[in-house]
Amino acid sequence: xxxxxAQMMMLEAIFFAxxxxxxxxxxxxxxxxxxxxxxxxxxxxxxLGDNALSTIYTETQHIKPNVGGSYITxxxxxxxxxxxxxxxxxxxxxxxxxxxxxxxxxxxxISNGIKTVFWCTSTGNTDEPLTMLDPVAISHHPxxxxxxxxxxxxxxxxKYGDNSEIAEAFLGNPIPGNSDNYEYKGATYExxxxxxxxWVS
Amino acid sequence: MRxxxxxxxxxxLITIMGIILAISIFIISSLAAEIANLDFVVSSGxxxxxxxxxxxxxxxxxxxxxxNLIGIDDSEKIYIFNDESYLDGxxxxxxxxxxxxxxxxxxxxxxxxxxxxxxxxxSWFSHEEIIQGKNTVFYRVKFxxxxxxxxxxxxxxxxxxxxxxxxxx
Numbered sequence: 001x002x003x004x005x006a007q008m009m010m011l012e013a014i015f016f017a018x019x020x021x022x023x024x025x026x027x028x029x030x031x032x033x034x035x036x037x038x039x040x041x042x043x044x045x046x047x048l049g050d051n052a053l054s055t056i057y058t059e060t061q062h063i064k065p066n067v068g069g070s071y072i073t074x075x076x077x078x079x080x081x082x083x084x085x086x087x088x089x090x091x092x093x094x095x096x097x098x099x100x101x102x103x104x105x106x107x108x109x110i111s112n113g114i115k116t117v118f119w120c121t122s123t124g125n126t127d128e129p130l131t132m133l134d135p136v137a138i139s140h141h142p143x144x145x146x147x148x149x150x151x152x153x154x155x156x157x158x159k160y161g162d163n164s165e166i167a168e169a170f171l172g173n174p175i176p177g178n179s180d181n182y183e184y185k186g187a188t189y190e191x192x193x194x195x196x197x198x199w200v201s
Numbered sequence: 202m203r204x205x206x207x208x209x210x211x212x213x214l215i216t217i218m219g220i221i222l223a224i225s226i227f228i229i230s231s232l233a234a235e236i237a238n239l240d241f242v243v244s245s246g247x248x249x250x251x252x253x254x255x256x257x258x259x260x261x262x263x264x265x266x267x268x269n270l271i272g273i274d275d276s277e278k279i280y281i282f283n284d285e286s287y288l289d290g291x292x293x294x295x296x297x298x299x300x301x302x303x304x305x306x307x308x309x310x311x312x313x314x315x316x317x318x319x320x321x322x323x324s325w326f327s328h329e330e331i332i333q334g335k336n337t338v339f340y341r342v343k344f345x346x347x348x349x350x351x352x353x354x355x356x357x358x359x360x361x362x363x364x365x366x367x368x369x370x
Contacts, residue, residue: 004210011217018224050253057260113308142257142309144264146271187268188261188305 042135045104049139049193052099056080056092057141063149063157080191081143084110084166085150087159089120097122100195105130109192110166111140112184116192117169126165132196139193146187147171251353254315258306258346262319263361265305270298292340296321299344310348318347327362 059079063086076082083092096106107129108119120126150167158164170184303319310317324342340362347356 004214008210008213008217011214011221015217015221015224018221022224022228046250054253054257057257111309111312113305113310113312140313142261142265142306144261144268146268186301186305187265188302188309190309 042137045135045137045195045197046139048100048104049106049137049195050141052096053080053139053141053191053193055099056083056095057143059095063153076145076149078143080141081145084119084143084189084191085145085153085164086157087161087165089124089126089159093120093122093124096193103197104195105132105197106193106195107132109194110169111190111192112170112186112188113190115170115184117166119166119191129194130196132194135197137195139195140190142188142190144187145189147185251315251348251350251355254310254313255346255348255355255357258310258317258348259357259359262302262306262346263359266298266302269301269305270294292324295324295342314350316349316351318349320345322358 057078057080060077061079061082062077063075063082076085079095080092082088083095092108096108100106104122106122108121109116109129110119111117118126118129121130123130150164150171155162166189170189172183299319299321303317306317306319322343322345324340327341341360342362343358343360345356345358347354349355
């Protein structure tokens with residue numbers, strides 16, 4: 001029976017240790033989470049990116065080609081497509097920045113499933129993509145682009161050049177037998193959004 | 202307190218062990234509930250993902266088909282009607298343009314681990330009308346789009362209207 005005292009002390013020690021741990025956990029959970037609330041998990045980020053791309057795709061914007069320009073059929077009416085065709089980095093990044101949380105950085109890529117090219121960053125930089133920090137989320141949205149729309153509008157339609165920036169990357173200037181010179185005749189592309197949070201710890 | 206009567210320690214022991222047992226059950230059940238909830242969120246995200254992809258494809262596939270139909274041969278004038286404008290294309294090349302479009306989407310979605318498939322089911326004469334002073338013939342085209350990511354499968358029959366000038370059909 002005297003051993004009961006040692007058992008008692010052990011059990012009491014365990015009991016109070018558990019109580020202290022629970023108190024700390026509750027304290028941690030109740031503490032303000034303002035710094036982390038600006039961050040999203042990879043899944044949340046992907047959902048935000050998907051919704052942002054869908055919203056911009058459904059927004060309407062028209063190209064007004066020069067009256068004297070060549071006849072072009074079926075002009076695009078999606079804001080996302082028009083921005084890509086006309087090299088309008090500012091308008092697209094502004095729309096995305098309005099839709100996405102302030103803490104999100106992103107790179108935009110254009111792909112046809114075989115070849116993927118960098119388009120611009122969330123800061124409007126077209127030289128090189130940002131280095132993404134975890135968690136990284138990828139959103140993508142298919143778009144249709146008539147190859148004619150990349151090169152055949154009048155020069156004032158395209159910002160920064162006489163044609164679309166992606167024309168060279170996908171339409172190319174093919175030389176027979178040289179696989180480096182790649183010509184894509186299709187109309188299927190996708191906009192890829194590579195996103196990451198700025199994490200303040 | 203405990204030294205007053207050693208036998209009373211039994212009651213204290215049983216009480217404290219009961220409390221520890223109750224707390225342990227509470228913690229385990231809380232953790233189990235949290236893990237179960239986490240699993241639900243992930244699977245929910247996956248299930249909505251493919252439906253989102255399918256909606257995007259439905260929005261863009263027909264447009265791409267239009268562009269590819271024009272791109273195959275733009276020397277012949279046949280007008281495809283959609284909500285926005287008329288397109289030039291050749292109804293005889295519809296099958297070829299459809300396969301090209303299907304292959305492009307297949308390649309695009311394969312890189313995301315999603316299997317895309319499409320079948321051109323039928324195209325048939327619908328009716329004839331005068332539009333903008335021209336005698337035009339309406340055709341209907343029906344096709345099936347499918348998307349499979351290994352966990353979920355979505356398929357849907359889609360129908361659209363095609364019109365062309367009869368002398369060129």
